[in-house]
Amino acid sequence: MKAGNVTTGPRLRVVLEPEIALGPGKADLLERIRDTGSIAEAGRELGMSYKRAWTLIDELNRCFRQPLVETSRGGSGHGGAALTRRGEEVLASYRRMEAATCAAVREDLEALRKLVASSPDDLLAKAC
Amino acid sequence: MKAGNVTTGPRLRVVLEPEIALGPGKADLLERIRDTGSIAEAGRELGMSYKRAWTLIDELNRCFRQPLVETSRGGSGHGGAALTRRGEEVLASYRRMEAATCAAVREDLEALRKLVASSPDDLLAKAC
Numbered sequence: 001m002k003a004g005n006v007t008t009g010p011r012l013r014v015v016l017e018p019e020i021a022l023g024p025g026k027a028d029l030l031e032r033i034r035d036t037g038s039i040a041e042a043g044r045e046l047g048m049s050y051k052r053a054w055t056l057i058d059e060l061n062r063c064f065r066q067p068l069v070e071t072s073r074g075g076s077g078h079g080g081a082a083l084t085r086r087g088e089e090v091l092a093s094y095r096r097m098e099a100a101t102c103a104a105v106r107e108d109l110e111a112l113r114k115l116v117a118s119s120p121d122d123l124l125a126k127a128c
Numbered sequence: 129m130k131a132g133n134v135t136t137g138p139r140l141r142v143v144l145e146p147e148i149a150l151g152p153g154k155a156d157l158l159e160r161i162r163d164t165g166s167i168a169e170a171g172r173e174l175g176m177s178y179k180r181a182w183t184l185i186d187e188l189n190r191c192f193r194q195p196l197v198e199t200s201r202g203g204s205g206h207g208g209a210a211l212t213r214r215g216e217e218v219l220a221s222y223r224r225m226e227a228a229t230c231a232a233v234r235e236d237l238e239a240l241r242k243l244v245a246s247s248p249d250d251l252l253a254k255a256c
Contacts (some may be wrong), residue, residue: 007146008143009147011140014138014233015140016240062245064243064244065245093239097236101138104229105228115192115193116192117191
């Protein structure tokens with residue numbers, strides 16, 4: 001099961017070029033890197049391996065004309081990481097699109113949830 | 129690579145209850161069942177096995193209070209299948225949400241695509 005499927009509500013993925021997409025997982029990863037200053041720590045908080053987190057960031061960095069995350073080799077462990085200004089912009093853009101999607105689908109989604117066999121009323125509020 | 133990642137643009141998944149989501153794959157499958165009258169044929173057109181297609185439909189049917197697809201045992205092969213009225217409603221609802229998402233994210237997505245290293249200008253139009 002994907003982690004993003006635990007909470008009910010909409011999930012947005014934007015395919016930027018064939019095979020390269022930005023979705024909730026990469027957005028959360030960027031956000032944790034911003035907050036923790038470390039790819040390893042960000043990955044750990046999201047339950048992914050360092051290799052997995054690094055691969056996702058490498059994919060994003062290659063996809064954009066300018067990197068979203070810059071790393072510095074630290075004396076111990078895996079060194080530090082930070083979002084570039086471009087990284088901040090892309091993350092903010094994704095969060096705006098996510099919020100716009102929530103608003104755009106809310107009415108239909110509420111109607112749809114009433115047709116679902118088991119749907120605790122408090123679940124939708126968590127997702128949007 | 130997921131089939132849905134070939135064409136650039138937004139992809140919407142709605143999580144209806146924990147672990148049960150409706151996204152482009154299931155929506156396309158419902159649509160093909162409506163058009164072909166067969167789960168096997170619908171799956172074939174989408175490049176998925178009969179077992180896979182049947183499992184997705186069974187999951188959807190169990191998720192909703194009323195089934196979305198009804199099947200009849202035919203004399204040969206896997207019998208026929210059709211969308212119920214509820215199935216038509218759910219598919220229409222998903223397509224409305226998908227269109228609303230496209231409109232809601234268009235501006236941000238166009239700006240984002242300009243930051244991508246390789247983004248042929250004609251790709252976005254295909255997705256929305």
